[in-house]
Amino acid sequence: MATERALPNLWHATAPAAPETGPLQGELTTEVAIIGGGFTGLSSALHLAEKGVNATVVEARMIGFGGSGRNVGLVNAGMWVKPDDLVATLGADAGNRLLKELGDGPSLVYDLIAKHGMQCEAVRNGTLHMAVGAEGLKDIEDREAQWKKRGAPVEVLSADRTHALSGAEGFAGALLDRRAGTVQPLAYARGLARAALAAGARIFTDTPLVAATRQGDLWKLKAGQGSITARHVILATNAYGDLVADVPWKAHTRELTILPYFQFATNPLPEKVATRILPERQGAWDTGLVMTSFRMDQQNRMIFGSIGRLDAIAEGTHRAFAARSLRKLFPYIGDFRFEYWWDGSIGMTTNNLPAMHVLAPNVVSVSGYNGRGIAPGTVFGRALAQHVMGDASAIPLAETPITPDPWRTVKSAFYQAGAHAKHFVDRRL
Structure with a gap:
């Protein structure tokens, strides 16, 4: 679920302006309709448009509204699952292919950034x-x-x-x-959108998908105040699928457990402090049971994150934990204040790996990035584009049936409550 509270998000404050877009009005026809304006949907649109395919993105809110504008900004290789475990789950051929594709994922991201001149604070020092x-x-x-x-x-x-x-x-x-590095994630999403538009794609924002019906070989989509006729549909909503109406092929959202993740960003730190923290500007996260992450931005702000939702009940606990953690990790940090704080949702699957579904004739999705959205989203966006252009083997995942997780709501509540409790007591000594 998307956070509806108006929280001050650093990425929104520092990203270059989004390309000009607006709601869909009237009727249009397209070859491929893409639902969702995050990394996956925008990557699909860009790669389709570059091949001359008529592609249209409809986004319920704004470009990068979901995880693409709320995450840490780590461009990691592979998945969170260890390589051998991934192969054991998927089999040798499929597992090693996925590892290869996602291991090369950061290269795709940084190549696109360079090719299109994206201003997104890209650093590739690991x-x-x-x-x-x-x-x-x-x-x-x-x-x-x-x-x-x-x-x-x-x-x-x-x-x-x-x-x-x-x-x-x-x-x-x-x-x-x-192989890895960091970016300003919302700036990267906006860069993908700008590149897709320049290549000929169309993007409509404030345009939620309302209904979908099959008419012969085509799909008729009602989106916002308009409608789209499309031959193919790519559903690229991941953890933010609840922004889509209850269309017949929305069931894939019910297999994702939502893991909330928050971040706090300090004021710009003094140069003598900032040069001691991550001097080569790698992004970092730990192996703790309740994971934490930290990184710096180009303005020398420290960005600290962990599991939890910044709701009215838990925000104070998470804020105090973040402040204690920074003083514990960096005893020399001196005085600081938090200027920005925000949270987002991570889509988790039962095996901690993405899932690919053919939801209906010519309707395809990949979701469940399990906290690894930037490189996998870009890779799978390209693969989905290749898939709808006729390459049946483009997606490095086998099609699987939707398997709703009956415990998803309970697990999400458990993660949120457990993180709240742990952060209440952690690093007090």
């Missing part, structure tokens, strides 16, 4: 997966071994080297993944 204690160190050592046997440029760093690259206290080591 990311740091920070080890919490001996158990966390074992976890990242396993990940290093599994990725290295596949030729990936990853390296476990000593505690001293981790401290030097992060400026943070208390970690047993870190996994440096040189």
